[in-house]
Amino acid sequence: MTRDEQQLALIEALVPEGIRAIQPYKVADATGMVKLDAMENPWHWPDAMVEEWMAQLRSVDINRYPSASAPKLKAAIRKQMGVSDTDDILLGNGSDELIQIISMMVSQAGRPIMALEPSFVMYKMVAMWMGVPFVPVTLDQDFQINLVDTLAAIASERPSVIFIAQPNNPTGNLFDLASIKSIAAASEGLVILDEAYTAFSDSDLLPMLAEFPNVLVMRTLSKVGLAGLRLGMLIGSKAWIAELDKLRLPYNINVLTQLSTEFAIKHFHVFEAQTQTIRENRTRLFDALSAMQGLRVWPSAANFLLVKTERVPAKTVFERLRSHGILVKILDGAHPLLKDCLRINVSSIEENDMLLKAMAHSLIE
Ligand SMILES: Cc1ncc(COP(=O)(O)O)c(C=O)c1O
Numbered sequence: 001m002t003r004d005e006q007q008l009a010l011i012e013a014l015v016p017e018g019i020r021a022i023q024p025y026k027v028a029d030a031t032g033m034v035k036l037d038a039m040e041n042p043w044h045w046p047d048a049m050v051e052e053w054m055a056q057l058r059s060v061d062i063n064r065y066p067s068a069s070a071p072k073l074k075a076a077i078r079k080q081m082g083v084s085d086t087d088d089i090l091l092g093n094g095s096d097e098l099i100q101i102i103s104m105m106v107s108q109a110g111r112p113i114m115a116l117e118p119s120f121v122m123y124k125m126v127a128m129w130m131g132v133p134f135v136p137v138t139l140d141q142d143f144q145i146n147l148v149d150t151l152a153a154i155a156s157e158r159p160s161v162i163f164i165a166q167p168n169n170p171t172g173n174l175f176d177l178a179s180i181k182s183i184a185a186a187s188e189g190l191v192i193l194d195e196a197y198t199a200f201s202d203s204d205l206l207p208m209l210a211e212f213p214n215v216l217v218m219r220t221l222s223k224v225g226l227a228g229l230r231l232g233m234l235i236g237s238k239a240w241i242a243e244l245d246k247l248r249l250p251y252n253i254n255v256l257t258q259l260s261t262e263f264a265i266k267h268f269h270v271f272e273a274q275t276q277t278i279r280e281n282r283t284r285l286f287d288a289l290s291a292m293q294g295l296r297v298w299p300s301a302a303n304f305l306l307v308k309t310e311r312v313p314a315k316t317v318f319e320r321l322r323s324h325g326i327l328v329k330i331l332d333g334a335h336p337l338l339k340d341c342l343r344i345n346v347s348s349i350e351e352n353d354m355l356l357k358a359m360a361h362s363l364i365e
Pocket residue numbers: 039093094095096097120165168169194196219220221222227230231232
């Protein structure tokens with residue numbers, strides 16, 4: 001056998017079939033493109049803030065391991081988010097890592113992991129990595145929770161965890177709070193309320209922690225402007241966080257992220273102002289796209305808009321936008337409810353205008 005053949009035989013013997021069947025998470029090449037595909041904040045920091053940050057970075061002990069439990073950063077987050085003294089915070093290398101830690105914790109419970117769909121793909125992907133059955137419950141035609149179906153699925157499947165993104169990705173809408181509460185009340189498992197986009201909405205589910213013993217709230221700094229630093233947080237009772245913390249690799253938040261996020265939180269007004277601008281730009285972009293013939297646009301409480309192309313296939317529009325130098329996310333094929341859908345980041349006025357111009361050309365039949 002050649003070396004390649006030997007390796008293939010070994011992979012077949014050692015890598016579970018479920019993992020061999022997984023399609024890897026693809027990140028599109030965005031070199032030279034106007035990047036409207038990944039819900040990033042389009043702006044860097046003001047010059048004076050960058051200089052102050054650089055000065056602090058000079059003193060980082062890059063030769064030392066980071067603080068394993070990052071108490072200073074957690075204290076800053078606690079204050080910034082108004083986390084109660086009775087709750088604790090688990091930090092992750094992005095909230096992606098927290099989804100992985102949660103799923104790892106329940107992987108031997110002999111129960112499935114559940115999520116509403118369409119939603120964030122990582123819930124399903126991580127369940128597949130762990131070999132845990134994944135049970136999706138489909139949202140209704142307006143992307144709202146189908147409460148009867150969801151409660152029935154909870155009763156029959158008894159999931160160890162249910163992931164709910166509020167606002168939801170990729171649909172952008174907020175779910176009805178009463179439905180979320182009914183799910184939390186009916187579930188014997190954990191309910192993870194993923195508030196990745198909460199800064200762009202008026203929703204705050206932290207108060208649910210005091211009401212439900214099985215609820216944890218997940219947030220991230222990625223969408224408000226710190227995607228490159230990778231910092232996600234899970235907030236919940238001290239008892240839950242203590243169990244989950246056992247599954248965290250000791251130094252998962254590196255020294256540069258710890259210092260930089262602490263610094264950024266001191267300047268949080270900058271991110272709040274940028275978030276407010278995105279919210280205003282969202283209204284303008286929604287109105288402009290809605291006015292275009294052949295596009296349906298859904299209202300959004302996040303920093304992106306879900307649009308459906310009604311006359312030209314979404315794949316054609318996606319390619320045409322790309323040829324104009326604009327990268328958006330193609331969702332067609334990801335879920336039946338997302339047929340001919342694209343997800344488009346809300347950005348600066350300049351980038352939004354570039355998108356609108358390119359979109360007008362891309363919708364020609
Ligand atoms: C709903 C939701 N949760 C979590 C994440 C992961 O965010 P991060 O790992 O950057 O913190 C995303 C990213 O797209 C998301 O849409």
